[in-house]
Amino acid sequence: xxxxxxxxxxxxxxxxxxxxxxxxxxxxxxxxxxxxxxxxxxxxxxxxxxxxxxxxxxxxxxxxxxxxxxxxxxxxxxxxxxxxxxxxxxxxxxxxxxxxxxxxxxxxxxxxxxxxxxxxxxxxxxxxxxxxxxxxxxxxxxxxxxxxxxxxxxxxxxxxxxxxxxxxxxxxxxxxxxxxxxxxxxxxxxxxxxxxxxxxxxxxxxxxxxxxxxxxxxxxxxxxxxxxxxxxxxxxxxxxxxxxxxxxxxxxxxxxxxxxxxxxxxxxxxxxxxxxxxxxxxxxxxxxxxxxxxxxxxxxxxxxxxxxxxxxxxxxxxxxxxxxxxxxxxxxxxxxxxxxxxxxxxxxxxxxxxxxxxxxxxxxxxxxxxxxxxxxxxxxxxxxxxxxxxxxxxxxxxxxxxxxxxxxxxxxxxxxxxxxxxxxxxxxxxxxxxxxxxxxxxxxxxxxxxxxxxxxxxxxxxxxxxxxxxxxxxxxxxxxxxxxxxxxxxxxxxxxxxxxxxxxxxxxxxxxxxxxxxxxxxxxxxxxxxxxxxxxxxxxxxxxxxxxxxxxxxxxxxxxxxxxxxxxxxxxxxxxxxxxxxxxxxxxxxxxx
Numbered sequence: 001x002x003x004x005x006x007x008x009x010x011x012x013x014x015x016x017x018x019x020x021x022x023x024x025x026x027x028x029x030x031x032x033x034x035x036x037x038x039x040x041x042x043x044x045x046x047x048x049x050x051x052x053x054x055x056x057x058x059x060x061x062x063x064x065x066x067x068x069x070x071x072x073x074x075x076x077x078x079x080x081x082x083x084x085x086x087x088x089x090x091x092x093x094x095x096x097x098x099x100x101x102x103x104x105x106x107x108x109x110x111x112x113x114x115x116x117x118x119x120x121x122x123x124x125x126x127x128x129x130x131x132x133x134x135x136x137x138x139x140x141x142x143x144x145x146x147x148x149x150x151x152x153x154x155x156x157x158x159x160x161x162x163x164x165x166x167x168x169x170x171x172x173x174x175x176x177x178x179x180x181x182x183x184x185x186x187x188x189x190x191x192x193x194x195x196x197x198x199x200x201x202x203x204x205x206x207x208x209x210x211x212x213x214x215x216x217x218x219x220x221x222x223x224x225x226x227x228x229x230x231x232x233x234x235x236x237x238x239x240x241x242x243x244x245x246x247x248x249x250x251x252x253x254x255x256x257x258x259x260x261x262x263x264x265x266x267x268x269x270x271x272x273x274x275x276x277x278x279x280x281x282x283x284x285x286x287x288x289x290x291x292x293x294x295x296x297x298x299x300x301x302x303x304x305x306x307x308x309x310x311x312x313x314x315x316x317x318x319x320x321x322x323x324x325x326x327x328x329x330x331x332x333x334x335x336x337x338x339x340x341x342x343x344x345x346x347x348x349x350x351x352x353x354x355x356x357x358x359x360x361x362x363x364x365x366x367x368x369x370x371x372x373x374x375x376x377x378x379x380x381x382x383x384x385x386x387x388x389x390x391x392x393x394x395x396x397x398x399x400x401x402x403x404x405x406x407x408x409x410x411x412x413x414x415x416x417x418x419x420x421x422x423x424x425x426x427x428x429x430x431x432x433x434x435x436x437x438x439x440x441x442x443x444x445x446x447x448x449x450x451x452x453x454x455x456x457x458x459x460x461x462x463x464x465x466x467x468x469x470x471x472x473x474x475x476x477x478x479x480x481x482x483x484x485x486x487x488x489x490x491x492x493x494x495x496x497x498x499x500x501x502x503x504x505x506x507x508x509x510x511x512x513x514x515x516x517x518x519x520x521x522x523x524x525x526x527x528x529x530x531x532x533x534x535x536x537x538x539x540x541x542x543x544x545x546x547x548x549x550x551x552x553x554x555x556x557x558x559x560x561x562x563x564x565x566x567x568x569x570x571x572x573x574x575x576x577x578x579x580x581x582x583x584x585x586x587x588x589x590x591x592x593x
Contacts, residue, residue: 021033021034022034026171026172027171028168028169028171029166029168029171030143030146030171031171031172031174031175035141036139036140036141037139037140037141037142037143037145037146038137038138038139038146038171038175039137039138039146039150039166039171039174040135040136040137040138040166040167040170040171040174040175040177040178040186041135041136041137041138041150041153041154041164041165041166041167041174042133042134042135042136042164042165042167042174042186042188043133043134043157043162043163043164043190044163044164044165044188044190045162045163045190046162046190046192046196047160047161047162050160050162050196050199051160051199052199053199054160054162054199055199055200057156058136058153058156058157060221061152061153061156063138063139063140063149063152063529064138064139064140065136065137065138065139065149066136066137066139066178066179067134067135067136067137067178068133068134068135068137068177068178068184069132069133069134069135069200070132070133070134070135070177070184070189071130071131071132071197072130072131072132072133072184072189073128073129073130074128074129074130074131074191076122076125076128076129079122079129080119080122080123083115083118083119083122084119086115087112087115087116087119090108090111090112090115091112093108094108094109094112118193121193122193127193127194127195128193128194129191129192129193130191130192130193130194130197131189131190131191132189132190132191132192132197132200133177133184133186133187133188133189133190134200135167135174135177135178135186135188136153136164136178137174137175137178138150138153150166167186167188170186173185173186173187174186209224209225209226209227210227210228210229210232212227212229212232213227213228213229213230213232214227214228214229214255214258214259214261214262215227215258216228216251216254216255216544216553216555217251217540217544217553217554217555217556218553218554218556219551219552219553220541220551220552220553220554221551221552226544226551226553228506228546230480230505230506231446231478231480233505233506233546233547234475234505234547235471235474235475235480235503235504235505236448236474236475236478236479236480236481236505236506237471237474237475237480237481237482237483237500237503237504237505237506238480238481238482238483238504238505238506238507238508239482239483239484239485239500239501239504239506239507239508240252240482240483240484240485240507240508240510241484241485241486241488241491241507241508241509241510241512241520242486242508242509242510242511242512242542243486243510243511243512243513243516244486245511245539246510246511246512246537246539246542247510247511247539247540247541247542247555248484248486248508248510249274249452249484249567250539250540250555250557250565250566250567251508251510251540251542251555252450252452252482252484253274253275253278253564253565253567254555254557254561254565255448255482256268256275256278256412256448256450257278257282257561257564257565259448260282260411260412263446264446264447264448265411265412265445265446265447265448266284266411266412266413266447266448266449266450267408267412267413267415267436267447267448267449267450268412268413268414268415268449268450268452269415269417269429269432269433269449269450269451269452270414270415270416270417270418270452271417271418271425271429271452271453271456272418272452272453273416273418274452274567275414275416275450275452276414276416277564277572278412278414278564278565279412279413279414281564282411282412282564283410283411284410284411284412284413284414285410285412285413285414286414286416287406287413287414287415287416288416288419289415289416289417289420289428289431289432290399290417290419290420291395291396291398291399291420291421291424292398292419293398293419294405295405295406296398296399296402296403296404296405296406297400297404297406297431297432297435298365298367298368298400298402298403298404299322299325299368299400299431299434299435300322300348300349300365300366300367300368300370300371301365301404301435301438302314302315302318302354302363302365302438303318303437303438303439303441303442304441304442310356311356311357311358312356314441315349315354315356318438319342319345319346319349321434321437321466322345322434323338323341323342323345324430324462324465324466325427325430325431325434325462326341326345326371326388327341327462328426328427328430328460328462328463329387329388329391329400329427330384330387330388331387333384336380337380337381337383337384340375340378340380340381340384341375341384343378344371344374344375344378344381345371347374348366348370348371348374349365349366351366351370351374352364352365352366352370354366364403367401367402367403368388368391368392368400368401369392369393369401371388372385372388372389372392375388396424399424399428400427400431404435408436408439415432417429417432425456426456426457426459426460426463429451429456429457429463430457430462430463430466433449433451433457433466433467433470434466436449437470440477440479441477444477444478445478446478447477447478447479447480448479448480448481448482449470449474449479449480449481449482450482450484451467451481451482451483451484452484453484453485453486453487454467454483454484454485454491454500455485455486455487455490455491455494458490458491458494458496458497459490459494461495461496464494464495464496464497465496467481467483467496467500468496468499468500468503471483471499471500471503471504472503481504483500483504488512488516488519488520489515489516489519492519492523498523501523505546505547506544506545506546507524507544507545507550508542508543508544508545508553509524509534509542509543509545510534510537510540510541510542511534511535511537511538511539511541511542512534512535512537514535517531517534517535520534524543524545526543530543533552540554540555540556541553541554541555542555563575
């Protein structure tokens with residue numbers, strides 16, 4: 001019997017009963033909904049002139065609030081009659097003041113002229129008249145926070161001679177008027193004609209939509225599309241920060257996939273084999289870099305000078321990069337040893353008859369063993385030779401002492417260093433970066449270079465300096481550097497971390513950990529609201545910075561894109577299982593022996 005009674009009661013409940021809060025407390029200047037407090041303000045006074053976009057600071061205010069704008073068109077005939085009566089009273093007042101010998105009143109003259117101008121426009125049908133109500137309901141956790149937020153909103157408006165008021169003793173009506181129900185219960189209006197009313201537009205916050213580029217995601221402020229071309233900024237570099245599992249690799253892979261569609265070439269340094277499936281799906285090249293790999297890169301390969309560059313400068317720059325690699329391989333070197341390394345590098349190229357006058361494209365470059373042979377004949381190089389031998393004849397010999405046997409002739413090339421020993425990863429990243437940089441300089445094309453887990457390089461001054469050098473010079477070669485890191489403290493504690501961020505026009509922040517959020521807030525000048533947003537962000541949500549503007553972003557992929565770029569192990573296993581099932585079903589009945 002009780003069950004039947006409960007069922008009968010449930011059928012009587014309406015949607016309002018389910019949506020309504022458990023309790024509401026209404027006071028003269030606030031309304032409490034559960035643990036949240038609300039307060040409604042309305043625009044009470046406008047100045048004589050309104051600037052375009054004056055409402056934008058309110059719409060983009062970094063607090064939780066609702067805005068309702070009610071525009072009630074008025075009958076032109078009724079308004080003309082009211083203006084005629086008003087004009088009659090003003091004219092009578094002006095005549096009375098003139099007959100009593102008073103000086104002309106400029107305020108009175110201005111009011112008469114404004115009414116006559118407006119009346120003429122209304123009679124000609126070029127203008128309309130409206131009753132407009134603008135209501136703002138703010139939400140905070142305490143009345144103190146309500147006071148602070150109200151003060152900030154008032155300061156925005158007061159600076160433009162626009163004055164707001166609390167809906168005192170009418171908080172319920174104010175709250176109802178800002179619900180998405182299209183009910184103007186507060187009914188507090190100001191009369192405006194078409195031009196000042198139009199200055200309320202736009203009603204939306206900042207957007208980052210351009211005529212060209214790719215879709216990065218959805219603007220969480222106003223649900224507009226974030227369409228952007230990174231190559232239209234002062235540089236095309238990007239930094240992406242976020243904790244593991246926050247969606248940073250997902251966002252980067254989606255950008256890569258969409259960039260490929262518009263003809264951009266992509267190079268990726270992949271520490272964890274995350275990009276292999278993406279590359280295989282689009283017909284890219286996967287290159288495994290490890291000690292036992294069949295793929296080799298000779299760090300002594302020479303870049304080719306592009307138009308306007310001098311071979312002497314190219315050779316000198318390349319030797320500086322090589323010197324950095326040698327120091328990264330050998331560890332700490334003294335100033336004397338550094339000088340020996342520099343001299344030995346010059347002589348290593350000299351024995352191959354490589355000079356600034358040579359055609360670098362037709363000369364076989366030296367190997368690491370050639371460099372060792374030169375070092376052995378130099379005074380004071382004994383320690384350097386001993387440390388170098390493990391890369392030429394020791395356990396690491398297969399890594400750096402072979403001629404290059406790979407090509408960057410595909411639209412996407414992934415260098416996987418997952419199987420490289422941990423102590424060699426920074427060296428491998430440096431070698432790959434140097435090789436890509438060497439090839440990029442040969443021919444100008446729109447390219448993106450992705451360096452995942454860049455903090456591996458930034459742990460070393462030499463690696464950080466080389467990465468910063470690429471960030472600074474990439475624009476010259478139509479290259480966009482994408483730097484990804486989940487270990488933000490290590491990245492920022494490097495002397496090269498902040499300069500790399502400063503030289504990146506695009507910055508994407510995904511979900512952050514509590515241990516690093518204060519550092520992120522300080523680095524990117526985030527508000528407290530943005531700080532907590534990043535702490536609580538769901539997977540795929542974050543902040544998107546482009547130049548001086550930034551918005552909230554929600555990364556959205558189609559089903560097909562998601563199947564290609566997902567990093568979720570469970571989803572990957574499901575995809576593999578589905579493939580195996582499909583292969584079984586479509587296998588030939590009698591396979592050829």
